[in-house]
């Protein structure tokens with residue numbers, strides 16, 4: 461033996477990796493008892509339910525087994541046991557006889573029996589079952605009657621079925637054919653599962669069981685031990701600082717909330733004011749204020765959730781109604797308008813806001829002095845068919861900048877700045893169309909070679925701003941938050957974000 465090896469216990473080959481005491485886990489008294497029990501067995505594997513240790517109840521054994529597995533002192537194989545039980549109906553059949561058996565007895569009395577009288581004596585339900593089962597046994601009804609003549613051999617079948625039912629409770633049936641028969645029948649037997657653990661000592665477990673004396677160490681200090689000085693001369697059980705424990709998860713923000721906070725932080729840092737709006741809006745502010753013509757397809761039922769409201773509501777700030785009417789019908793100096801007859805009733809209709817641009821335009825109406833910079837991250841609703849990149853309820857990152865120097869490059873800069881603060885550098889802008897902006901741009905981000913449209917933006921048309929008394933240009937944007945979340949958290953399907961999968965919620969990591 462080389463020097464220095466003296467205190468190292470000799471390990472079997474398979475535990476070569478265990479170098480010394482430090483890698484031998486601490487075991488509690490119940491654990492060592494279970495280990496010793498396992499070591500005393502001749503056969504390797506044993507069911508947990510067969511572990512009988514003095515002073516330990518089932519629960520204590522079970523807990524010791526779990527710990528020993530974590531400490532790699534035992535190997536555990538999980539077994540799934542399928543067994544069967546009788547249903548209420550099954551129990552009744554066992555007691556009173558199976559419907560087919562009872563029917564056969566009735567038929568045998570007179571040689572044959574009409575189905576109608578069968579149903580009369582067995583009842584509708586059992587009668588039907590009996591007819592079906594007897595037909596399968598070669599006794600199809602002829603002219604509405606079932607004949608028992610010459611069919612005595614079926615009694616053997618009934619006997620077997622009866623025996624099966626009386627043996628089935630809690631057991632694993634051996635007769636596979638009958639099992640199949642009753643599994644196919646409705647409401648007779650019930651399949652259940654039981655789980656069992658098969659356990660076996662590992663090499664390390666054997667070593668630990670040999671090295672440790674059962675009950676020779678003190679793991680709990682009781683009043684009695686203190687009073688009688690019973691601890692004297694006995695070793696204390698060491699604290700095992702390496703004992704494996706269940707991971708505890710602290711409370712945390714929902715990933716969507718987290719992202720919203722991040723987005724808010726960026727705009728607040730840029731000096732923007734946060735706007736707050738409402739889920740329910742008037743069409744007037746949601747659409748007309750934004751110069752969306754009243755026959756625009758986006759106003760149709762299939763895109764918008766309208767609320768049932770007889771005459772709608774009188775619009776707040778009714779003075780804007782005349783403004784909308786004039787602008788839509790005749791335009792403003794230098795611009796023609798849409799040239800149709802504008803209907804004030806339509807402006808009163810209530811809806812679930814389809815975009816948060818409604819908050820922007822109302823905000824600007826109430827804050828006419830420039831400059832203004834405002835944003836919101838709020839929910840909008842769309843009558844969309846939901847698919848991998850569309851939701852009917854989603855958050856929009858809305859924002860606007862109003863000022864002398866608001867122009868296309870201000871907008872581009874703001875978009876780039878915002879996304880780059882989130883970690884996305886590869887942006888693309890493509891021309892787009894919104895009735896309220898000119899020019900209009902959609903923002904597209906390139907993520908690992910895949911392009912994803914994140915939202916729209918543009919410079920408000922003078923038909924939107926001037927009639928409401930806004931004297932300077934306005935840039936605005938409305939971007940999808942969930943689309944961002946897809947990229948941010950690596951989702952292939954936008955719907956998964958709201959699955960609230962607990963494992964994911966506990967362990968999600970940011971991709972950017």
Ligand code: PHE
Nearest residue numbers: 815817916917918936937938
């Ligand atoms: N409101 C638009 C939408 O819902 C986005 C947008 C906002 C476009 C502001 C231009 C200006 O997609």
